[in-house]
Amino acid sequence: MGFIVMQSQAKDNFKYLFIRRRAAGGGLYTMMPVTFSRETLSAPWNACIDSNNSSPQKLSIFISSPAFASVGCYKFQLCLSTQDGRGSCVSGSFIVLCNPWCSEDAVFIPFEDEREEYVLSDSGLLFMGTQMNPVARPWSFDQYETGVLEACLDLLQISPQHQMNRTKDYLKRNNPVYISRVVSAMINSEDDRGVLKGNWSEDFKEGVNPSKWTGSGDILRQWAKFGHNPVKYGQCWVFAAVMCTVMRVLGIPCRVVTNFNSAHDTNANLVIEEHYSETGQKLNHSKDSIWNFHVWVECWMTRKDLGSDMNGWQVVDPTPQQRSEGVFCCGPAPVKAIKYQRVDLPYDIPFVYAEVNADVHTIIWSQGHVVSFSTDTERVGSFICTKAVGFPRLQNITGDYKPIKSSSSTLSSRSSTVSDDSTLSRANPSQGVTVLLTLDKSPVAGEPIRFSVKVTNRQRVAKKLIMHLNAQAKEYNNSPSDTFWENHGVLQLAPMEAKVLQQQIHPAQYKNVLGDNLINLAVVLEDTTTHERALAAEEFNIASPELIIKVADKDSIVLNKEHTATVTFINPFSHPISGVLTVAGSGLINGRTQFRMNSLRPGGKVEQRISFCPSVSGVKMLHASLSLSNTSITVRGFKMVSINSI
CATH class of the missing domain: 2.60.40.10 (Immunoglobulins)
Structure with a gap:
């Protein structure tokens, strides 16, 4: 070591x-x-x-x-x-601790820039939202902050493995495979005195809304301070970010990974079913689900138990979804094993494989009967990413998990198609109408959501179609709630004709579903003669405005000297807003600084001057969040700051 x-x-x-x-x-x-x-x-x-x-x-x-x-x-x-x-x-x-600089250590990673990023860096970006519009959320890992190392060591000491047999636990702690499983289980509190209590409801009054956390230090220190009682509350990105902190503290290279359109296959058949009404409303008819995004971590290690071809990045997921050997933990599952379908190997490879590879069956119901069925083999695991080494941007790592069938990534929805092997396909060898739903651009809060519906008549007979448009708000891991916007109409198509219909949803119509919600938008067409249905759907997020941070004399920042930054916000909404601005930065600001923002008129601009005094050299993150009053909206921004030692 x-x-x-x-x-x-x-x-x-x-x-x-x-x-x-x-x-x-x-x-x-x-x-x-x-x-x-x-x-x-x-x-x-x-x-x-x-x-x-x-x-x-x-x-x-x-x-x-x-x-x-x-x-x-x-x-x-x-x-x-x-x-x-x-x-x-x-x-x-x-x-x-583990030593990724030592070539004989099981966590040795050979490149210095990767050691800097995956072990030493105390800040990073977590990616959320949707594939077409990823949102970079700044996060402070805080591994050098007071009390964090001690809390991470406490985690090992109070684990069930240590309490049951201390000698055996000590002897196994030389293996990062063992350590990662212990930590994965201890980040959640389902089986033990773990760090975080999960909560996917909308009721957070007994704790902190997971969206409000900005770093791991507060969580780990609170857990240690109050007798190792679970901190309330966490969701997947919080579980993953805290685990990343613990692993980096212990010397194990770790990075946070986001899988967009992540399948939760409860019956292990590699199929996720989604159900719609005949008017385009998404229904909650299945225990299976697709999370718009799911966040886990990858840890770097050799796998002496599996052979050298499984060395490298390993998926470890502390979010409590499914038991592994009787405990809510997941991994380490070699990324290479997932890509090459080695589902016979430990640990939890079939579950992770389904998260990135399951097929989606879409079913339309009318009066209790199935009236349409389609299959999508591309949607799940369509985009997997992490923060790039040394730069504040995302890196596409989808190819590490699965062979890439298509490199295209557009704003277009997946038009429904009928699978060749389905009963419906054999009974109806061709569809008379196809429909494609396309967002004109990534939606931004305060602006109309503009989209196009392209309808094509593929037959040489005229068509009369009934069209239903439906929009529902949803959380990233749940089925949508009630419809908040809809539109219905009748469409006439000549033989072989295609029409493009322009549609929009005004800000006043979606203002009550802003925040961390996403939107499920669907269109269903019914042929009045044949009663065939065609469906197209898209789930997307509405981008929040950003805080702009500017650092004065950014090329001359030195240790132990006071410097200034300015946080700027312009109100894009059609109504006045107020809130609380919180600014933090590990190695820059001791704790956090808060400011009250009074009523800001629509289009109004506010600037807040911030003082900070760097205590350590290197690249640090100054990040800010503005929690708007009487809403679930949080506006965020960050700035990377380079501190010179002299």
Whole structure:
């Protein structure tokens, strides 16, 4: 793992020094002699005296731990015996973590820029929203903040594995596969005294709305402060971000990953069913679901248990969805195993494989009967991404999980088609009408949602069609709620004719569904002669306005000197707004700073000057969030700041 340096008072004419090391709180220990040269070190655990120390009254003792040392806090006792038989001992403690810089360590990652990003970086971006309009949410991992390291070590100590058999737990902590499973289970509180309590309802009055969290430090410190009672509340991106913090603290390279259109296949048949009414309203008729996005983490490690071809990134998911070996955890599942369908390997590969590969069956109902059926094999796992190394933007990693069939990514919906092997397909070998729904651009709060419906008559006879348009608000992981906008009409088509209909939803019509909600928009056409139905649907998010952060003299930011930034916001809404602005930044601001924003008229502009004093060098994130009063809307912004050491 590396060298641990300690200093001790030295005595003249000593006979020998030795160190007794043991896992803190456990019965595992070893004794090692203290030598005068690192070149003579050969045993797994070694210690030597720094012969270049200029002070005769102090000795610097280097302890060398092996690459397979278990992660945790160790106690040591340094004993000295003199020529005349006298002796004395001093004691202390040190912490051993995984070392991704050590080529012999199971978490070694060979590129320095990736170690900087996946281990050392204390801020990042979480991607949410939809594939066509990903939203980058800034997050502070806070691994260097006070109390975070201690909370991460507490997590290992109070895990059920440690409580049941401490010796066995200590011995297994040299394996990142084992550590990742323990941490995955301990991030959620379903089976233990885990960090976060999940809540996917709309009632957060007993805790914090998951959308309000901006960093891991507050969560981990609160969990430790209040007796390791679960913090309320978390959802998938919060679970994943906190796990990323814990893994980076423990020295295991980790990154947060978003899977857009993520399937939750409850019956493991690799099929997700979606149901619609004849007027385009999405129905809650299935336990299976497709989350618009789902967030997990990947950890980098070798897989000695599976073979070198499974080394590299491993999916680990702390969101409690399904039990693994009786516990709510998931992984580590090799990304390579998911791509090559090695569902015979551990851990939880079939579940993750379904999340990125399930087929979607869309069914239209009328008066209790199925009137249309279609299959989509491209929708699930259509886009998988993470933050790019060294840059505040996303990186497309879909190809790591699945062979890419199509590189196109547009605003067009998936037009319904009938699968070749379905009963309906054999009974109706051709559809008379096709429909395509297309958003004109990514919707932005305060502007109309403009979209087009293209209808094509594929037959040489005229058509009279009944058209139903329907919009429902939905959370990313649930079926939609009631319809908030609809439109109906009759359409005439000549033989082989195609028509494009322009539609829009005004801001006043969707203002009550803003926030973190998404929109399910659907169109259903019915041929009045044949009663055939055609459906097209799209789920999308409405982008919130952004906070603009500008840093004064951004190229001259230095340590321990006060600097300023300005946060600017322009009200895009048609009504006055007010709220609370919160600004934070690990290594830039101690804690967080809040400001009250009074009533701001439509189109009005407000600027807030911020002071910060960097305490560490490197690239840090200054991030701000504006929680609007009497709504669920939070406006966010961030700025990367480079701090020079001198």
